[in-house]
Amino acid sequence: MARGILRTDRLILREITLADLPFLHRIFGDAECMRYYPGIKSFDETGSWFQRLAFDSYANHGFGLWAVTDRQSGTLLGDCGITLQETSAGLEPEIGYHLWRDHWGKGYAAEAASACRDYALEALGRARIVSIVRPDNIRSQRVAERVHRRRETFVKAAGSDGDKVEFHLYITKKS
Numbered sequence: 001m002a003r004g005i006l007r008t009d010r011l012i013l014r015e016i017t018l019a020d021l022p023f024l025h026r027i028f029g030d031a032e033c034m035r036y037y038p039g040i041k042s043f044d045e046t047g048s049w050f051q052r053l054a055f056d057s058y059a060n061h062g063f064g065l066w067a068v069t070d071r072q073s074g075t076l077l078g079d080c081g082i083t084l085q086e087t088s089a090g091l092e093p094e095i096g097y098h099l100w101r102d103h104w105g106k107g108y109a110a111e112a113a114s115a116c117r118d119y120a121l122e123a124l125g126r127a128r129i130v131s132i133v134r135p136d137n138i139r140s141q142r143v144a145e146r147v148h149r150r151r152e153t154f155v156k157a158a159g160s161d162g163d164k165v166e167f168h169l170y171i172t173k174k175s
């Protein structure tokens, strides 16, 4: 049975299981959902992504991308969670979120990400938690603006050709 991690007003975040992968692949195999990523993923690539950022991360760090589910029905809506990512400050915890597009526009991503922010600062005792967003991903920026306090810019290699891309780095520090 998947381990529950976080509870919000409308959501439960729990560990992802192999049974969730077909649904999660709808997101990662969809051109609109992956518009700000280098491309859509094959089912195997989606599996590798969650192997690294969910299953291996749970084992190595105790956190990772979690399943975002409707608290009442248990319906899987997407993923949101904390992974270690390279930023201008080194390797640090980052909140990521991906919802199936039927569930956009309801505030679920900001609700899940805010719970992850509090979990990182309080339960995990981290001094700082960030979100990395492409400047053209306006929907994601609006989520990050609801979740974080400060924004900086940093440049990292991205895209299929490894070109340098400027990202927004949204930051919340423990007060």
Ligand SMILES: CC(C)(COP(=O)(O)OP(=O)(O)OC[C@H]1O[C@@H](n2cnc3c(N)ncnc32)[C@H](O)[C@@H]1OP(=O)(O)O)[C@@H](O)C(=O)NCCC(=O)NCCS
Binding pocket: 032, 033, 034, 036, 097, 098, 099, 100, 103, 104, 105, 106, 107, 108, 109, 110, 111, 132, 133, 134, 137, 139, 140, 142, 143
């Ligand atoms: C990024 C992503 C999760 C954002 O989804 P979203 O639905 O815009 O974000 P939220 O779930 O927080 O919903 C926010 C919207 O719901 C609205 N909303 C409706 N009911 C609400 C409620 N009860 N509470 C809060 N907001 C509510 C808000 O007004 C807001 O709309 P606005 O931005 O037009 O003002 C989604 O676009 C996605 O999955 N994209 C593909 C993957 C991706 O790019 N991930 C980010 C990588 S950095």
